[in-house]
Amino acid sequence: xxxxxxxxxxxxxxxxxxxxxxxxxxxxxxxxxxxxxxxxxxxxxxxxxxxxxxxxxxxxxxxxxxxxxxxxxxxxxxxxxxxxxxxxxxxxxxxxxxxxxxxxxxxxxxxxxxxxxxxxxxxxxxxxxxxxxxxxxxxxxxxxxxxxxxxxxxxxxxxxxxxxxxxxxxxxxxxxxxxxxxxxxxxxxxxxxxxxxxxxxxxxxxxxxxxxxxxxxxxxxxxxxxxxxxxxxxxxxxxxxxxxxxxxxxxxxxxxxxxxxxxxxxxxxxxxxxxxxxxxxxxxxxxxxxxxxxxxxxxxxxxxxxxxxxxxxxxxxxxxxxxxxxxxxxxxxxxxxxxxxxxxxxxxxxxxxxxxxxxxxxx
Ligand SMILES: O=P(O)(O)OC[C@H]1O[C@](O)(COP(=O)(O)O)[C@@H](O)[C@@H]1O
Ligand SMILES: [Mg+2]
Ligand SMILES: [Mg+2]
Numbered sequence: 001x002x003x004x005x006x007x008x009x010x011x012x013x014x015x016x017x018x019x020x021x022x023x024x025x026x027x028x029x030x031x032x033x034x035x036x037x038x039x040x041x042x043x044x045x046x047x048x049x050x051x052x053x054x055x056x057x058x059x060x061x062x063x064x065x066x067x068x069x070x071x072x073x074x075x076x077x078x079x080x081x082x083x084x085x086x087x088x089x090x091x092x093x094x095x096x097x098x099x100x101x102x103x104x105x106x107x108x109x110x111x112x113x114x115x116x117x118x119x120x121x122x123x124x125x126x127x128x129x130x131x132x133x134x135x136x137x138x139x140x141x142x143x144x145x146x147x148x149x150x151x152x153x154x155x156x157x158x159x160x161x162x163x164x165x166x167x168x169x170x171x172x173x174x175x176x177x178x179x180x181x182x183x184x185x186x187x188x189x190x191x192x193x194x195x196x197x198x199x200x201x202x203x204x205x206x207x208x209x210x211x212x213x214x215x216x217x218x219x220x221x222x223x224x225x226x227x228x229x230x231x232x233x234x235x236x237x238x239x240x241x242x243x244x245x246x247x248x249x250x251x252x253x254x255x256x257x258x259x260x261x262x263x264x265x266x267x268x269x270x271x272x273x274x275x276x277x278x279x280x281x282x283x284x285x286x287x288x289x290x291x292x293x294x295x296x297x298x299x300x301x302x303x304x305x306x307x308x309x310x311x312x313x314x315x316x317x318x319x320x321x322x323x324x325x326x327x328x329x330x331x332x333x334x335x336x337x338x339x340x341x342x343x344x345x346x347x348x349x350x351x352x353x354x355x356x357x358x359x360x361x362x363x
Contacts, residue, residue, distance in 0.1 A: 013039055013180065013191050013200040020184050031167060031184070034091040034115055034140065039180055039200055041085035042136055042172035045078045045122070046193065049174040052131060066101040066322055067287075074128055075099055078121035078136060092117055093143035094154040096321055098290055103321065105154040114148050115167065116141040116159055120290045123171070124256025133175035135258030139294040140168040156321045163293035163314035170294065173262050181207070181265065181298060188265065188302035209304030210268035213331040215250045217260050218272040225276035229309065229341035233272075257286065261295050261329070265302055270330035272338070274309055284308075284326040288318050292327045305335035309342045 011019070017032040048055050055074070063071045079099040086092060087106055091113035096103040098120040106112050119138040127134055141161050146152055170182035178193035180200045190204030216237050223231065240248040252269070254260055260271045273285045286292055296306030296313035306313040306329035316325065328338050 011202040013182075013202070016189065016191070016202050017184075020186060023186070030091045030113055030115065031140070034086070034089060034113075034117070035168060035170075035182070035184075037085050037089050037091070038082075038117070038138055038170075039172075041082045042178070042180060043193065043198065043200075044081045044085070045136055046172065046174050046178040048074065048077060049128070049134065050178075065099050067098070071099060072122070072125045072128055075122050075125050082117075082119055082121050082136070082138075086117055089113065091115055093147050094158060095119070096156075096159050096289070097121060098287060098322070101322075103154050103156060103159060112148070112150075114143050116143050118159060118290045120287070123258045123291065124254070127254070127256045132254060132256055133173055133259040133262075134256055135171045135173040135262075137171045137258060137290055137294050138169065139163075139166050139290055139297075141165055142167060159289060159321055160318040162317050163288075163296050166293060166297050166314075169297040171258050171261065171298070173258050175259065175262075179203075179262070181262065183298050183301040185301070188298050190265070207265045207302045209265060209299060209302045209331055211303070211332045213268040213270060213334055214247055215252060215267075215269040216272070216334070217252045217254075217264075217269060218274075219253055219255070220251075222276050222278055225278040227275060227277075227342075228346045229338065230272060230274045230276075232341055232346055233338050257291060257295065261298065264304070264330045265298065268331045270328065270334035270338070272309075273327045275326035282324050284324045286324060286327045288313075288316060288323045288325040289321060292325050295327075295329060299329045303332065304330055305332045307335050307339050309338055 014036060017035060021027050021032055065071050079097050086095060088110045090111035092106060092115050093112050094103050094105055094116050096118045117138060117140055121136055122134055123137050124134040144158050147154060147158050168184045170180060172178060172180050180191045182189055188207040189202060190207055191200035192203040194201050218234060236244045237249040263269060264271060275283050292313050299306045308316060308326045309328050328335055
């Protein structure tokens with residue numbers, strides 16, 4: 001079965017989740033209910049984003065988040081929608097967001113559940129004013145047993161689980177169409193919002209990232225700060241047919257990671273936001289728990305790969321809630337090549353000869 005062919009069952013998100021649950025006869029249905037609440041938050045955000053400059057009622061801008069970045073009114077509003085749609089549900093033991101310094105416990109009045117939700121309520125929000133696709137990214141983890149048992153209060157350490165521990169992950173993209181792209185550990189699937197029905201309908205039942213590509217995405221204004229393996233990789237792509245790769249490459253940079261991830265899931269490619277020396281206090285631009293990990297799981301479940309450049313992303317043990325990390329993802333062959341470049345010496349750095357001729361004019 002291929003995407004967008006008439007043999008795709010026109011399942012709603014609800015129906016898809018019911019079918020998935022059949023795989024686990026003992027399942028409580030909590031995960032499904034949580035995913036539907038998240039989808040509802042995304043629909044609410046989609047409506048506001050679609051109104052653009054006509055949207056009303058957003059809180060005043062001007063604040064900064066824990067990352068020291070300017071919060072747009074829609075960042076704040078999207079965060080509130082995620083909280084409002086999810087904290088009462090009884091399926092969560094806590095939430096954490098890009099826009100909140102500390103994890104948010106479930107209010108006393110509401111029941112506690114067994115999952116943790118981590119999210120970036122609006123990714124690529126610097127693109128809102130220019131009407132480019134933005135999105136919401138989420139990751140679902142199991143709450144530690146002691147937290148569920150009430151043996152301790154919700155704390156940062158509860159969230160510090162490697163990406164491989166994610167139960168589900170996904171994003172909504174607010175573009176010309178709104179889509180929800182999801183994995184519950186059984187492949188990566190895409191739903192398109194039917195605005196008349198208000199339903200996410202399954203349109204991409206088996207997303208696969210092609211193993212090879214001729215398209216890369218990187219913010220090349222940072223090139224002077226890159227490490228040698230990344231410089232080497234990009235130089236080889238730029239050299240095209242006559243270079244080491246023997247083929248021409250195309251380049252894209254939307255500056256909205258959800259949109260880049262979506263393009264790569266649809267037609268392949270590789271994305272890099274590598275470690276650089278621009279600001280030594282930041283080992284990468286993107287955040288591990290609510291940007292890199294969910295995208296990594298979606299990629300891996302679609303046959304792609306995600307990495308720090310040095311190790312698989314899903315194996316990284318987080319050290320803090322808002323930890324930043326170098327991120328490379330997309331077509332498997334390209335990500336593996338970039339990893340290889342990080343592990344092998346650069347080809348032009350020949351070992352210093354024991355008896356090199358000495359000269360004042362040597363460069
Ligand atoms: O402006 P830069 O350095 O190109 O960074 C762009 C990156 O920053 C992000 O916008 C960060 O996400 P937020 O908008 O949620 O902070 C990514 O979506 C994107 O890949
Ligand atoms: Mg983001
Ligand atoms: Mg954001």
